[in-house]
Amino acid sequence: MKEVGGIWLPDREEHLVQHMQQVNLAVDGKLTYQYHKLDKAMRHVKEWQTAIDIGAHVGLWSMHLAKRFSKLYAFEPDPELCQCFAKNVPGANVELFRIALGDQSGWGNLALERGSSGGTHIIRNDKSGKVMIRQLDDFHFKHIGFIKLDVEGFELFVVQGGELVICRDHPVIVIEQKPKGLAERYGVERFAALKLLQKWGAKIVEEMSGDYIVKW
Secondary structure (H helix, E strand, O other): EEEEEEEEEOOOHHHHHHHHHHHOOOEOOOOOOOHHHHHHHHOOOOOOOOEEOOOOOOOHHHHHHHHHHOOEEEOOOOHHHHHHHHOOOOOOOEEEEEEEOOOOOOOEEEEOOOHHHHHHHEEEOOOOOOOEEEOHHOOOOEEEEEEOOOOOOHHHHHHHHHHHHHHOOOOOEEEEEEOOOOOOHHOOOOHHHHHHHOOOEEEEEEEEEEEEEOOO
């Protein structure tokens, strides 16, 4: 791994290095990624006990969420990204689960994107896979005030697997729904996850370059 602007990244990472250095926004002495989106989302949060970072990557959001919430749970299945996360997000109130989330328990594999670790995505229903997949509802988290969901097109399945806790706690959610054919590779249309949240009563409060803030 390598350190860039106070952030630990995989050696193979190129995209984030270029982006963070170009934006050149530091918080607490460390470069940031999409910090303006996090900042906008925080303005809508009212429950500050529990935050969940799904698709936590190296902790670029988690490191800030951990300072705002009493407890942070993060999910990231890529071992290399988890190593960076451990260095970027220390703290007794942080728990990292090195697994993926979906609509059912099972196993899968990871597909890596050259030069951009943020493009890593799950290959589901692979019985020979080494990545454990669980449902968010399996963890029985309580008092959830915020969820960040960025899993490269797999968002619908994560939302389906978290129906109980999402409909119970009505957290503010930042969900990626990018127009790059990400969801389509799983056989669903781009806005499937967003539409399901809306069906459950969520309202879109802001769109930010393919990321949506929703709340109840």
